[in-house]
Amino acid sequence: MSIASQNLTGLLLEWQQGSSDALAKLTPLVYDELRRIAHRYMQRERSGHTLQTTALVNEAYLKLVGGHQIEWKNRAHFFGVSAQVMRHLLIDHARRRQFARHGGDAVLVSLENAETMSSQSAGELLAINEALEELSRLDQRKGRVVELRYFGGLSLEETAEVLDVSVMTIRRDWRVAKAWLYRWLKNR
16 A cells, blocks of 8 residues: 555545544545546437536535445545446436426426536436446445446556455456346347
């Protein structure tokens, strides 16, 4: 584990124990990585989608800081949870967009400064989410591998660390999960 990872893990543990000083030190260390994860999500959106990376990062950060107490294991665990939070924020946003398109009332969007995502993009995101949920029902670990690798941008090694399995297991799960998702989405 590198010195930066050890320092980050130490700050996560201090924050978990209630240190606001640790949170203040932690924020600048994780912000760029959170932006990178959010940017990966936003790259998968249609070109007309104007949801801003910064808005997604800020909303995820608020959920992480203000949410329930999480027992952080290490740096990879923190970024894995962050990726999951961002994915859920985008899914919620897509669901609200679909609801409005199908006659729902005005939608309160929690992502400040976010403009409307296209209906087609919202539908695609919901289809991917539905496929990932189905995969997770069949094999929870493979679902987490997809979430961490594809959406979170974690490496094979980081994913293995978060899930506490070998890199070879992650490599195998990743290959099988991608094939399963491809077939599921193609046959939909």
